[in-house]
Amino acid sequence: MSTRELITEHLDLWTLAVTKKASSGRGSNGKVELTGAQKLRELILELAIRGNLVSQNPDHEPAVIHLQNAANEQVRLVKSGVLKKAKKPKPIAGTDGLFKLPSGWAFCRLADIGHISNGNSISQIDKEAKYAKLEGGVPYIATKDVGYGFTSLHYDNGVRTPRDENFKIASPGSILICSEGGSAGKKCGITNQDISFGNKLYALQPFAETCSQFILSFYLTQTFRRQFEERMTGIIGGISLSKFESIIIPVPPLEEQRLIVQKVDELMALCDRLEQQTSDQLEAHEVLVDTLLGTLTQSDNTTELEDNWARLAAYFDTLFTTEQSIDKLKQAILQLAVMGRLVEHYHENETSPDATETNTPTRFHSNTQNKKKNRGSALPIDITEKPFAVPESWRWERVNNLIESNRDISYGIIKLGKEPQAGGVHTLRCSDVKPRYIDSSTVRRVSEEIESSYQRTRLEGGEVLLNIRGTLGGVALVPYELRGFNIAREVAMLPFGSSVFGPYMVNLIASPFFWKMIESNLKGIAYKGLNLSTLRSLAIPIPPIDEQKSIVQKTDELLGLCDQLKERLSQANETRYQMAEAVVEVSLN
Structure with a gap:
């Protein structure tokens, strides 16, 4: 098979095989590597040094x-x-x-x-x-x-x-x-x-x-x-x-060296054009996805949302063809959830109760912890702090007003010290708190002596953890099997009271609405972080508790479907990559 045939007959592999770049933190999903074009370059160079790019001339x-x-x-x-x-x-x-x-x-x-x-x-x-x-x-x-x-x-x-x-x-x-x-x-x-x-x-x-x-x-x-x-x-x-x-x-031969270099230059220029074409298509696709998803989150009412969704659904198979576009769809779902657009609203007489009256402890605490915190009077929430309208049965509250009355938002252990060879207390760092889950596979331990000074952040289970420094983007609900763990200083513990449903708060904090507030309030230059005082003062929308649970159920259902679709796309991309590698291997052998 000629070089031209190798390129043209497998053009879909060279242009469609892409992989996500490895990176961490929130907002890292948008970068991809054009691995198909990369494999094509590798193939061209290998063919070049094996004498397969140009014909041999016996007169050389x-x-x-x-x-x-x-x-x-x-x-x-x-x-x-x-x-x-x-x-x-x-x-x-x-x-x-x-x-x-x-x-x-x-x-x-x-x-x-x-x-x-x-x-x-x-x-x-x-x-x-x-x-x-x-x-x-x-x-x-x-x-x-x-x-x-x-x-x-x-x-x-x-x-x-x-x-x-x-x-x-x-x-x-x-x-x-x-x-x-x-x-x-x-x-x-x-x-x-x-x-x-x-x-x-x-x-x-x-x-x-x-x-x-x-x-x-x-x-x-x-x-x-x-x-x-x-x-x-x-x-x-x-x-x-x-x-x-x-x-x-x-x-x-020397003359053939020059001919090979000329052919390599020609084919590398072709690879450049293929890469640019693929990059332009991906960029245009991303703009289209952003625009159409924006119509969903900017819908003023349920009727407009349904119309916009019908318009988007008609082109679903065309729009959501990359892992990045599905990640954007997941963000749109989280945004619609906190705006009250995902489920039917409850009757007005089932309004969200006042936080100061209902934020009783939901877990057992020792007597030393069981003192009601004096939070002072929160500032009224200004209209500028409400970027969208919420259903009448909802209310806007500052985060601090939703915390258990006998606990506080706190960060964890400042200096973890040397990890003990035996014993110690498991301590979650920002690398352990992922977007909407906790990875406990690499949790390190801290000596009991150091940890004893940080009883305020000893976990009971059910708290929400949020990375406030380091790898931002991690937010998760603490499962009860992690009771007794502690946290590091890069992680904030939010022990919400009974007026809010923990999984709802995780989804809310993971939403674009909340992260826009976080990103605009980060302090520092080389090592940015979020101050706890700022976190406590953020205003968020709270539906009635039963509606919170319904929203979480619907959100998890939709996000689960997105994950299934993303997994299938990931498998398809991996197949394309393996096929591109196979074409290179077969061509060289």
């Missing part, structure tokens, strides 16, 4: 002659004193070949086709004192100035070094690659001018006009990556110069 001078020319040039450079005599690379045995080569090609080691060296280390103090804004000289390229392949190096970084024997110089056409750390074997690029470079970079300066772009294309393949990783050592991960030099590379 074979690679063995080109490699002999490279060896002769290396000898001349050593004799002239430009290079030091290097240890001769280990010959490639017949079993070392990576795959069957086309006619006219040959395997060699990287050290056979170019001079490889690492650069110079410059301390931050010297950079600022000696080399920042130096007139003349050459740009100094560090790892941070190198991209991931076909992107240009960042030359205008404000650091230049003189042309002297203290600094190694890489000439135009040298191929740089990171040799150590998290970017090892990944960050790479080609120079277009003389540079000096950092000690965590290797520069390969080709012999005998070996095509730099072909070597760079090889660096970007899985074939190279596997060899690189096999040779890495150390805790932080790095590859020695000698081991890097020993990596095996397939070499085509």
Whole structure:
């Protein structure tokens, strides 16, 4: 099958295979990776270094002659004193070949086709004192100035070094690659001018006009990556110069190298267009979903909501085709729930009772805790704090008025201390409190001595927990089996009284309405958080208790359907990804 057929016959895989980027926190679901296009790029590069992109021409001078020319040039450079005599690379045995080569090609080691060296280390103090804004000289390229392949190096970084024997110089056409750390074997690029470079970079300066772009294309393949990783050592991960030099590379005739580079450029431009097209479609789809879901949450009455829902439902299969769009639908459901649009309203004589009269404790507490809190008089709720109208049987209340009379909203243990080897009290951190559930699989323990000073946040079960610092977005109801646990300072405990239904409060806090208030009240620069005084003062809509339970039942039902649909879409995306991988594997074998 030709390269063109591989692309066109599997176009749906290259354009539709996407995966969600891994990230944490609220609002992290909107980013996706175009993994289909990524797999297509991998396939193109692998085909390139195997001789499958362009036809072989028997009139081209074979690679063995080109490699002999490279060896002769290396000898001349050593004799002239430009290079030091290097240890001769280990010959490639017949079993070392990576795959069957086309006619006219040959395997060699990287050290056979170019001079490889690492650069110079410059301390931050010297950079600022000696080399920042130096007139003349050459740009100094560090790892941070190198991209991931076909992107240009960042030359205008404000650091230049003189042309002297203290600094190694890489000439135009040298191929740089990171040799150590998290970017090892990944960050790479080609120079277009003389540079000096950092000690965590290797520069390969080709012999005998070996095509730099072909070597760079090889660096970007899985074939190279596997060899690189096999040779890495150390805790932080790095590859020695000698081991890097020993990596095996397939070499085509010089003329074919240039044709391959030209074809790779052409096909990568096609990948760029496919990615842009897919990205534009996803963006347009996202705007459409936002707009139509907005008509639901902005409906003024039940009749208008039903009309808008009917309009949206007619295109349901077209609109909700991505995990991100389903997440937006879930947010719309939560928003409609807190606005009183999901269930039929109760009669006016079943109004929500006054919080100050009904917020009696719903759990057993010790005598030391059983003192009624003096909360003072809450400020009246201004009309500006009510962003939407609620049914007549509902009321607006400040969060603090809904808390149990003998407890308070509190954050937990400030310093957890060293985890005890035995015993201790399980303590929930912000990483344990997820959106609408608690993950107790990695809960750490705190010594009884430290925890005893924080009895106010010792959990009874039934409280609502909210992340107020760290990984924001987590809010969950405490199950009764976690009775006796405590919480860390990044987590706030909200012990609601009997006038509210815990699961309703979780859904309300998880809604866009509540999170808009939180985000507008976050304090801090690098480490933002929500003050408890602000949290206590937030105004929220409260329906009658029985209606709260009906709303939760309906909300959970709809969110459950969304989760089922999302799971099916996730499985479909995974299938596309696996099929794309299979096409690549079959094509190479």
